[in-house]
Structure formats: structure tokens, C-alpha cells
Amino acid sequence: MVAENTLKVLGMTCDGCSSRIERVLSKMDGIHEVKASWENDTVFVKYEEAKITVSEIEEKLKGIGFTTEGTL
Numbered sequence: 001m002v003a004e005n006t007l008k009v010l011g012m013t014c015d016g017c018s019s020r021i022e023r024v025l026s027k028m029d030g031i032h033e034v035k036a037s038w039e040n041d042t043v044f045v046k047y048e049e050a051k052i053t054v055s056e057i058e059e060k061l062k063g064i065g066f067t068t069e070g071t072l
Helices: 015-026 055-064
Strands: 002-010 032-039 042-050 067-071
Touching: 002 055, 015 032, 015 042, 015 055, 032 055, 055 067
Parallel strands: none
Antiparallel strands: 002 042, 002 067, 032 042
């Protein structure tokens, strides 16, 4: 089943940060769509629940230097 979540993500300061997040997350198996907004400190993800979890997405974000504060 395809799910959607918007994550609160801190540490983005520019379009480059948003682009990096979109590029890294979109390569993960099970991710269908990613839209990061540094202005709003949010990352929208559409993903396949059978292949990936929100926790795995959050871990990937932490691994590239961003802090997550859960879903909105």
C-alpha cells in the first residue's frame, strides 16, 4: 500500500539542502515521491509501506546531517 507523510526536518538552509534530500531519498527502494521545502522545514514523502518505513526514512535523513521531529 502506498502511504504519504510529511516530516518535520530541521537543518535545511537553502535549495541545495532540499535538492540533496530529494536526491538521496528518491534513490531508496520503495520511495515514489519526495518534495523537500527548506522554507517550511518539511519533507513530503510518498512511499510503499511494504518496502520502507518512516523510521528508515528518518534514519537516512539523520545519516546525511538533518534532524527529524516526527510527522506532521
